[in-house]
Amino acid sequence: MSRPKQNRKISNPPLMQGFKPFGIPRKMLKEVTLLYDEYETIRLLDYEGLRQEQAAEQMNVSRPTVTRIYEQARKTIAQALVEGNMINIVGGSVQFERQWFRCRRCYRLIGGRENHVRCKSCKTYGNDELKPIDAQEK
Incomplete structure (x- = not known):
């Protein structure tokens, strides 16, 4: 094995x-x-x-x-x-190396929740729009 x-x-x-x-x-x-x-x-x-x-x-x-x-x-x-x-x-x-997220609306890549700022493409703003990037997903 x-x-x-x-x-x-x-x-x-x-x-x-x-x-x-x-x-x-x-x-x-x-x-x-x-x-x-x-x-x-x-x-x-x-x-x-x-x-x-x-x-x-x-x-x-x-x-x-x-x-x-x-x-x-x-x-x-x-x-x-x-x-x-x-x-x-x-x-x-x-x-x-750290937790990564992708915005559900504009698909922008964000390194850590602390770096999340409202982008021009997003009409609403909040942590619920962030999707964690799971390294194990296939």
Whole structure:
């Protein structure tokens, strides 16, 4: 029996919840799932330009684990691009550095309730409009 996955450290969830190809109605699209840890490896390695050892240290996993996560992320993104699939970015075995919320009305990402301010898109204001981002959701 294999041991359970260790939670991967993620600095923050992505600003968006996914991507959709232009010109195709959502109801006609197939969906693929990109997990938060897969998104984080793409962010750290490709966007930030870190080496795999550095990314592994930030995510609190081994370098071979980062390699496996990265390969799966690239495969998922390539499949979405080639087949014209929608990408949903959700959950997985991760832990955030702090509690994150998303506004139910404007979908803005908010790091901690103390940082919640009324945005221009929201007609009402209160903590009930904040939806906690659960790292384990799939």
